[in-house]
Amino acid sequence: MIKVMCVDDQLLLKETMIYMLKQDPDIEAIDGGNDGYEALNICENYRPHVILMDLRMPRLGGIETTTKIKALYPSIKIIILTTFEDQKSIFDSIEHGADGYIVKDIKPEELVLAVKSVYHNLYVMHKNVVNIVKEEIIDVHIKEKDQQDTLKNYDLTPMEIKIIKLMVDGKSNKEIAYSLKFTEGTVKNKVSKILSKLGLKDRTQIAVFAIKHNLT
Numbered sequence: 587m588i589k590v591m592c593v594d595d596q597l598l599l600k601e602t603m604i605y606m607l608k609q610d611p612d613i614e615a616i617d618g619g620n621d622g623y624e625a626l627n628i629c630e631n632y633r634p635h636v637i638l639m640d641l642r643m644p645r646l647g648g649i650e651t652t653t654k655i656k657a658l659y660p661s662i663k664i665i666i667l668t669t670f671e672d673q674k675s676i677f678d679s680i681e682h683g684a685d686g687y688i689v690k691d692i693k694p695e696e697l698v699l700a701v702k703s704v705y706h707n708l709y710v711m712h713k714n715v716v717n718i719v720k721e722e723i724i725d726v727h728i729k730e731k732d733q734q735d736t737l738k739n740y741d742l743t744p745m746e747i748k749i750i751k752l753m754v755d756g757k758s759n760k761e762i763a764y765s766l767k768f769t770e771g772t773v774k775n776k777v778s779k780i781l782s783k784l785g786l787k788d789r790t791q792i793a794v795f796a797i798k799h800n801l802t
């Protein structure tokens with residue numbers, strides 16, 4: 587029997603999820619509370635196999651709760667169940683240990699399948715979320731390729747790229763020197779060399795160049 591806890595501050599939605607899950611003979615589902623603190627207390631006694639966790643809740647949200655539960659009970663699987671499909675929420679959830687990310691318009695049979703999948707150590711993700719992750723991976727790949735092409739075409743060193751990024755962030759020569767453990771004079775010389783390599787005149791032009799070539 588797979589023990590499932592549903593944590594959500596929307597009572598009607600939570601009760602509906604519990605009802606849907608209970609229709610499967612392999613699943614036992616209970617109310618896991620309205621926020622992260624309640625979930626932690628219930629989790630201590632119930633010790634579920636899987637938790638369906640809302641992302642936005644009062645007092646203690648889904649991501650913070652996921653972090654705490656994973657630290658205490660690493661074997662518990664946590665699926666973030668939310669209406670939010672923004673990139674930040676998705677990657678924050680993954681970074682903090684969530685075992686899945688699905689949206690609340692999911693069909694009952696898909697919800698059951700998601701629970702069983704994470705129980706068997708699979709990662710689950712709604713198709714819309716998969717598309718967002720794929721787009722980010724592609725964007726990162728393109729950005730890395732652009733940076734490699736820039737290194738090659740303009741004979742820039744990795745250190746010079748790092749200095750360019752710091753300049754785009756608005757750092758002064760003194761701040762860059764402190765960050766990279768150089769003298770201010772060394773940074774000034776390196777900036778002059780960068781300007782020469784790129785055929786540019788000032789920091790503003792470097793910033794424009796960096797944005798154009800995905801160096802930010």
